Amino acid sequence: MNGSGENRYNKGFEKISKKLKLLYPCACCGENSYNKKEVHHIDENKKNSKIENLIVLCRECHALVHFKKQTIPEVNYKNNSIIVKISNDHDYIKKGSKVDIIQINSKTALEYRKQNVKAWIKPGPCNFYIGMIIDDSLRGVLGFQNPDYAEYDLLLKADTANSSEKYSTELLLYLLKTKKCKDLLEKKFNRDIHNVYSTCFSKHCEISRYRKFGKKIKSVETKDGFNVLYLFEIGSIKTIKEAVSLFFQKHKDL
Ligand SMILES: [Zn+2]
Ligand SMILES: [Zn+2]
Numbered sequence: 403m404n405g406s407g408e409n410r411y412n413k414g415f416e417k418i419s420k421k422l423k424l425l426y427p428c429a430c431c432g433e434n435s436y437n438k439k440e441v442h443h444i445d446e447n448k449k450n451s452k453i454e455n456l457i458v459l460c461r462e463c464h465a466l467v468h469f470k471k472q473t474i475p476e477v478n479y480k481n482n483s484i485i486v487k488i489s490n491d492h493d494y495i496k497k498g499s500k501v502d503i504i505q506i507n508s509k510t511a512l513e514y515r516k517q518n519v520k521a522w523i524k525p526g527p528c529n530f531y532i533g534m535i536i537d538d539s540l541r542g543v544l545g546f547q548n549p550d551y552a553e554y555d556l557l558l559k560a561d562t563a564n565s566s567e568k569y570s571t572e573l574l575l576y577l578l579k580t581k582k583c584k585d586l587l588e589k590k591f592n593r594d595i596h597n598v599y600s601t602c603f604s605k606h607c608e609i610s611r612y613r614k615f616g617k618k619i620k621s622v623e624t625k626d627g628f629n630v631l632y633l634f635e636i637g638s639i640k641t642i643k644e645a646v647s648l649f650f651q652k653h654k655d656l
Contacts, residue, residue, distance in 0.1 A: 415441075415451040422479060424510045426458040429475050430467075433460035434507050440464050444474060453479050495573065499537050501646050503544075503577050505586055506533035511543045515562045528559045530590045532583060534574055542574040546587060546598070556587065558600040558634065569653055575615040575634070576645035584637030598634045 419441035427434040438460045445455055457477055459467060466472035495501070511531040528545030535541070543562040549555075558578070577583055578598065587595045600616060616632035639645045 412449045412451050415448075418451060418453065418456065422453075422456060422458050424513065425506060426477070426479065427507065428460035428463050429457050429477050430459060430463035430472055433463070436509055442467060442474075495536055495541075495569075497650065500535075501573070501577070501642055502535045503532050503580070503583055503586070503642065504535060505590070506531045506540070506543065510540070511545060511562065514540055514543050518562065530587070532577075532586055534570075534577055542570055544574060544578060544583075546590075548591065549599075555593075555595045555636075556591070556598045558598045569649070572615065572652065573646075573649050576639065576649050577642065578634055579615075579636060579639045580642050580645050581637050581640055582642055587636065595636050598636055600632045600634060 422441055423436055423439045428439060433439065439458055440461060442457050442459050442464055443450060443455055444457055447455075456479065457474060463472055467474055508528065508531060510533065511528070514533070528547050530546045532544045532546070533540045533542070534544075545559040545562070547557040547559045549557050584595060616634045639648065
């Protein structure tokens, strides 16, 4: 736990522990506010800060674990150990890159946005964020909001792909259509999800990239630029692998 034992932690623990707290909720109760979270050493050896030995717990659950009143659930952070970093232009996906999507928390999504997004998105608060992971780093974020009025299932509120990265939006939108994305959304919102609207406010040409991947329902011009609504069908691509291969078929120049 925290406190006097701090100096017994090995180097690197602070860094990895910060990263895990940004990415994961309490493994026991789902508490997700950063300041309430701590990182526990499963074998209670504070020098063993290998990722397999670490688990994110909130203060309460952490105490219960130490008092042996709570068992430690299984987690697998290893495959999802990602870092939020800025990548070089045109360098974000190569053939053979490992692509995945995972649930991320809002703090990570906002941090990513701060570092990467070039001002063409006006996102509101979202209920749920899905991150696109390529070779262990976060390269795009989809934010979802429950609609107040329901002629569709969900609102895709933010697509925070780095607009300087070639085709990143296209890949995100393919991933949006995968079964895994649908499963994550249905689990989160506890109901069937079939359609997602995307609302983007933009004068920027990047918006045109949406047109290829979503069936356009309507577009409304606003005084700030364009308020464009698109409909995406969720879960129409079976696997992430299939989404990636469709992506490469479309962009043979990569
Ligand atoms: Zn502990
Ligand atoms: Zn907890």
